[in-house]
Amino acid sequence: MEHIVFGIGITALTGALATVAGSAEDTESNIGSQGDPNSQVQLAPQMGFLHRIFNKAVAGEPPAYGLWCALGAGLAWAFMAMQINAILAIVLGCVLAVFVQGVYATTAYLGRTASLAKFGQPVYVDIIKSMTTVTMAHAFIAIFCTVAICQLINGALGHPFPLPLLALIWGIALGAAGSATGNPYYGKERQYQNQKFGAGVPISASGNIVRYAEAGERNSIDNGFFTHKIGGSASGICFGLIVFLELWRTILFERIYAGWGAIAVGVLMILIFTVVDRYIEVWARKNYGPYTVPKEADA
Amino acid sequence: MNPTAMAVGVVLLIIILGACWYVSPTLGLTALIGIIIGGVLIGFGTHFVPVGGAPAAMGQAPGIATGVAMLAAGAGLAGLFGGAWAAEQGMVVAVVTGGIGGGLMMAITCMMVNFVYVYGMGIPAASGKVLHDPITGDSQAEYKSQGTEGHGLPFVSFVGGVIGGILGGAGGTLIYLELLGLYEATFPKMMGATAAQVMPVAVAIAGMFAVALFLVNAVLTAYNITGTIEGPHDPKFKRWPRAIVASAVASALCGFVAILIVAM
Numbered sequence: 001m002e003h004i005v006f007g008i009g010i011t012a013l014t015g016a017l018a019t020v021a022g023s024a025e026d027t028e029s030n031i032g033s034q035g036d037p038n039s040q041v042q043l044a045p046q047m048g049f050l051h052r053i054f055n056k057a058v059a060g061e062p063p064a065y066g067l068w069c070a071l072g073a074g075l076a077w078a079f080m081a082m083q084i085n086a087i088l089a090i091v092l093g094c095v096l097a098v099f100v101q102g103v104y105a106t107t108a109y110l111g112r113t114a115s116l117a118k119f120g121q122p123v124y125v126d127i128i129k130s131m132t133t134v135t136m137a138h139a140f141i142a143i144f145c146t147v148a149i150c151q152l153i154n155g156a157l158g159h160p161f162p163l164p165l166l167a168l169i170w171g172i173a174l175g176a177a178g179s180a181t182g183n184p185y186y187g188k189e190r191q192y193q194n195q196k197f198g199a200g201v202p203i204s205a206s207g208n209i210v211r212y213a214e215a216g217e218r219n220s221i222d223n224g225f226f227t228h229k230i231g232g233s234a235s236g237i238c239f240g241l242i243v244f245l246e247l248w249r250t251i252l253f254e255r256i257y258a259g260w261g262a263i264a265v266g267v268l269m270i271l272i273f274t275v276v277d278r279y280i281e282v283w284a285r286k287n288y289g290p291y292t293v294p295k296e297a298d299a
Numbered sequence: 300m301n302p303t304a305m306a307v308g309v310v311l312l313i314i315i316l317g318a319c320w321y322v323s324p325t326l327g328l329t330a331l332i333g334i335i336i337g338g339v340l341i342g343f344g345t346h347f348v349p350v351g352g353a354p355a356a357m358g359q360a361p362g363i364a365t366g367v368a369m370l371a372a373g374a375g376l377a378g379l380f381g382g383a384w385a386a387e388q389g390m391v392v393a394v395v396t397g398g399i400g401g402g403l404m405m406a407i408t409c410m411m412v413n414f415v416y417v418y419g420m421g422i423p424a425a426s427g428k429v430l431h432d433p434i435t436g437d438s439q440a441e442y443k444s445q446g447t448e449g450h451g452l453p454f455v456s457f458v459g460g461v462i463g464g465i466l467g468g469a470g471g472t473l474i475y476l477e478l479l480g481l482y483e484a485t486f487p488k489m490m491g492a493t494a495a496q497v498m499p500v501a502v503a504i505a506g507m508f509a510v511a512l513f514l515v516n517a518v519l520t521a522y523n524i525t526g527t528i529e530g531p532h533d534p535k536f537k538r539w540p541r542a543i544v545a546s547a548v549a550s551a552l553c554g555f556v557a558i559l560i561v562a563m
Contacts, residue, residue, distance in 0.1 A: 274458075
């Protein structure tokens with residue numbers, strides 16, 4: 001019983017950390033413009049729309065976060081082997097991993113923006129100075145929380161994988177959840193704020209991203225401020241649910257029927273999410289209605 | 300489909316199996332067959348995952364706004380995490396646990412994608428590839444906004460995502476278990492240590508190879524899909540047979556390397 005109560009406490013803590021990690025990851029990738037929406041940031045100058053948005057698509061978010069989390073965890077592991085306190089070791093490991101992220105961000109911005117020179121896109125030095133550190137700060141939160149989750153899973157819950165391998169796995173999952181949930185909100189809702197609400201961006205509008213703010217030109221910190229409220233929160237809830245429910249069903253039910261209990265609860269949860277998804281889909285169809293008259297009615 | 304290429308793939312597969320039988324006829328060959336089945340499950344499962352890439356991020360195409368290999372890896376590795384934890388409870392329980400872990404990750408992600416589209420952006424789900432959802436029968440064409448190929452995740456894409464996560468998680472776990480069994484049996488003699496002493500090394504190396512094989516198969520399938528896919532109703536889904544052969548050959552080759560470190 002004590003083991004289960006302890007496990008539930010750790011599970012709750014990891015769920016909370018994962019929620020913060022998911023939110024920070026999405027906000028970091030939006031400020032740095034790393035996910036799929038960055039295709040428009042890269043495209044805009046080619047269509048004649050010069051801008052002051054950061055441009056650091058180092059890689060897809062999942063492999064990038066896989067690398068940074070594994071790096072942070074690997075270094076933390078090495079520090080712990082040197083008898084350094086676990087919390088301090090994780091902080092030090094993550095700080096060093098964030099420096100690598102900063103180097104990638106800087107070289108990615110310079111390289112990608114310089115490749116747009118023939119379209120007249122300038123490289124803004126003040127953008128590097130002011131925004132790189134903001135992405136690094138958010139990356140630190142995301143990496144620290146993920147490595148802390150992995151340390152709890154490995155040290156307290158006894159998962160057999162070593163810390164760096166766990167961090168690679170959960171870093172990739174963090175990037176996948178964050179990019180899947182947060183990208184549309186940044187890509188459609190923020191970059192194309194000049195398009196109609198409640199509809200996708202027409203393909204003909206590609207590249208015509210919003211470049212001006214209330215005062216002066218829009219920058220990537222504005223984008224992070226805007227997207228973290230819904231995109232960031234949704235990404236946080238998504239990754240938090242994934243980590244929490246995966247651990248919760250294992251801790252509570254793995255001993256029931258030699259593992260089949262956890263499987264049955266997993267199947268039940270999939271069915272619940274399926275019902276919720278279908279409800280959301282039907283709700284949208286009923287409340288928003290079709291864009292055009294159905295073909296049957298036309299006939 | 301190119302029959303010559305398929306035949307070449309099958310011949311390569313037989314050659315690699317033969318080479319494995321030569322160096323390790325019992326333990327190694329059994330492990331390699333498990334690895335090939337796991338790799339094929341990952342390759343086949345990735346075809347189910349609805350991925351819209353960059354166009355989906357602007358609500359210009361249905362699917363999840365990220366890369367095929369990225370999303371499949373995220374789901375499958377979350378499954379591998381659960382499967383590895385359940386390894387002590389036997390192969391069947393562990394593989395099913397891995398599959399359910401991957402499916403759960405995809406169910407949560409797909410639900411949250413629709414949540415953001417509907418409540419954050421006011422956009423209903425609509426497929427660009429079919430007039431009616433094959434599962435619910437809902438009409439799709441009139442729910443596509445002007446100038447787009449659709450957006451969000453129609454129900455069939457949600458189901459496809461969950462199936463893809465289940466197959467990927469199960470495949471990744473199967474590869475891990477096969478390699479773990481092989482390393483647990485061979486490392487003590489090779490290293491001159493007890494089974495308990497070699498366990499952390501066996502777990503770590505088997506885990507790394509499982510992650511690597513997962514990425515190999517997911518990326519290979521991403522090339523077969525060429526960018527984006529809506530799910531099992533997408534015409535691109537019919538390309539799966541050639542991905543199966545390619546995944547089998549790639550898994551066999553990578554698995555053979557993983558076996559050689561203990562067989563030579």
